Amino acid sequence: MASKLETLNQKAETILYFCLMLKLNFPTYTFRFKNSENKVSIFDEIRKKFIILTPEEWVRQHVVHFLMTEKKYPKSLINVEKVLTVNGLRKRYDVVVFNSDGSIHILVECKAPEVKISQATFDQIARYNMTMQARFLNVTNGLSHFYCQMDFENEKYQFLRSLPDYNK
Numbered sequence: 435m436a437s438k439l440e441t442l443n444q445k446a447e448t449i450l451y452f453c454l455m456l457k458l459n460f461p462t463y464t465f466r467f468k469n470s471e472n473k474v475s476i477f478d479e480i481r482k483k484f485i486i487l488t489p490e491e492w493v494r495q496h497v498v499h500f501l502m503t504e505k506k507y508p509k510s511l512i513n514v515e516k517v518l519t520v521n522g523l524r525k526r527y528d529v530v531v532f533n534s535d536g537s538i539h540i541l542v543e544c545k546a547p548e549v550k551i552s553q554a555t556f557d558q559i560a561r562y563n564m565t566m567q568a569r570f571l572n573v574t575n576g577l578s579h580f581y582c583q584m585d586f587e588n589e590k591y592q593f594l595r596s597l598p599d600y601n602k
Contacts, residue, residue: 489546
């Protein structure tokens with residue numbers, strides 16, 4: 435009886451947790467969740483494992499689903515949370531979409547919904563992109579989305595309304 439009650443309590447806590455999760459400015463997607471040791475995790479389709487759910491991870495998973503579902507990028511071209519070296523320091527990018535030749539097409543910086551997108555956020559992705567050389571940048575907190583196209587030749591960038599769709 436006690437273990438059944440614990441299971442019900444865990445399920446209730448999980449439901450309450452997601453009722454409190456902020457609705458983001460993305461289409462609605464279906465996610466897989468699990469509750470283990472009172473920690474809620476979300477399944478990452480790219481890393482193929484459950485990841486502890488934080489506000490930033492909630493945004494990151496929406497971005498991944500947006501890229502796959504709305505923009506039609508294949509899972510095989512998307513990478514999540516890998517280490518890169520910027521000015522001798524180890525940093526971690528949020529999401530990258532590769533071109534079929536292995537070059538970086540899109541670099542995404544995710545912030546938690548309560549984090550305001552600021553100049554510091556743009557400076558961060560610009561520093562990462564000095565190393566990564568992505569053609570397109572996306573900065574988002576799940577509520578506000580900013581998209582840029584880089585012009586490396588003229589050392590400029592242009593804001594866009596959206597990211598480009600996948601083009602085979």
